[in-house]
Amino acid sequence: MELEPEADAMPATPAGMLASRVARARSRSGLSLRALAEKLGYPHTYLSRVERGEQVPSPALADALDDFHGTDGLIAELLVVAMAAEVPTWGRRVLDEERRAARIQTFNSSVVPGLLQTEAYTSALFRESMPGKDSEKVALRVGTRSHRRAVLDSATPPLYWAIMDEAALRRPVGGPAVMAEQIRQILNTAETNSAVQVQVLPFARGVHPLLGGSLSLLTLRDGLTFAYVESFASGVSVDAPADVLELTTLLDIARSKALDSGESASLLHRYLKEYEG
Template sequence: MASGQASGAATVLRLVLGKRLQDLREAAGISFEEAARALDVTHATIRRMEKAQVGLKVPYVEKLLRIFGVTEQREIDAFLGLVREANQPGWWHRYRDVLPEWFTAFVSLEAEADQIRAYEPHYVPGLLQTEAYAATVLRAGMPHAPAAEIDRLVALRLARQELLTREKPPLLWVVMDETVLRRPIGRPDVMRAQISRLIEATASPRVRLQVMPFSAGPHPAMYGPFHLFRFPLPELSDVACAESLVGAAYFDQRDDVSGFREALDRMCAQAAPVHRTEAILSAIGKEI
């Protein structure tokens, strides 16, 4: 995945395989142009394969592996097996009727990360939303969508939350603006239930919630929400995702990602400490 706009529905495994192909090519001292000539494609195609911007074709990959000096058949077969796996649709494919292409990449990154950090200035993070809260937020954002589409999107959001209850869940560390908790979303009972859900989440050792109070004043991330994903795979660098009204931009270049990480670190220092979050939530819940 290149810095900038999302490059299609790139899965994490495709990103890993693309990086491995790049490493093999560079170790063999083969240029983009030389690899492209061997496949009778453009050098841009090789670049897109390495950046996971296109699907990986098994015959192409097999030929590249041999060109790059991989001669052991077991290694080739193992690599091609991963290619076939990478080309299989993820669990979220069953929601393709309502899932925007840019968000497919997000769900894949979310599912494979072992650490998810985020700043949320407007809403409770999707991974922690109740069904009623999610439905209310989605209806507000998509006022012209039919009820059936909203229902499907709510189902997708709840399905995403299953990663927090799997055997090895990621660390979810979120800084929420106080506005998130003060803005009424739906009826009072919807907000009370959502606050209760957040209080429950604070009991998990894999969930850290911090509240950025109004009194903290300006902070480095007042431009909008973003996520930062970290993976257990050495081939993958951290990936940042900044959301907008009509999509998202993804960044994996070191300098870009460092900017997001520094902003989060500064906010974590400014926000109320994790051990105070439950008390803050309880106090706000009593006011609703």
């Protein structure tokens, strides 16, 4: 028997209202989850998770639901509100500006850079790093990061230069299968998207000035560059030219110690074989 989500039991949050709206729209159409899934061309399990608030819909699914139910863009608008509400205040500027950036340079010392993460990797990462948070909040954070990846697939993507410490590859987030999928995703993106450059800073190169942190430099299309420094539970945007120059120097030093793109690909393939094995 197909279980129906209890739309009225959803919490009064943007995410809860989104899930309730999706469930009510289907209920009014008189369709089962499987019937709606067949008409839209999406797995019924995916629609079920959306209606239960366990996963946010993709922008494409939100548009498809609006078109099918004739809700005049309401579901897509609720999706934007739900995701924006969950982004920490310190990270909202990056979320807004990276869609308009001409170049994004980023360094991560302990995890795979966000725009390169697979959904399974992000989900495993947030489940472990958000203790005490309910599934709705975790789903929203995963969905927000998943939607951010569309920046690299746009018609005019920014130049994305990602550097990661080898620790990000050594740490098995989600287990071997998740890591293998994640590394394949990095390799495929670097090989097929000319706007993406990936470098790995190996343990053998020793100490570098960005140990234990995350730094992004975003250059907008008008030439303005600002920095974003993030720790485990906070972040700050940096605009002062002298401070941006200092952080750019630190990133340049880390980049100078990293492997070039070909050497980085070789190291990624070695880790891939290890996780597949």
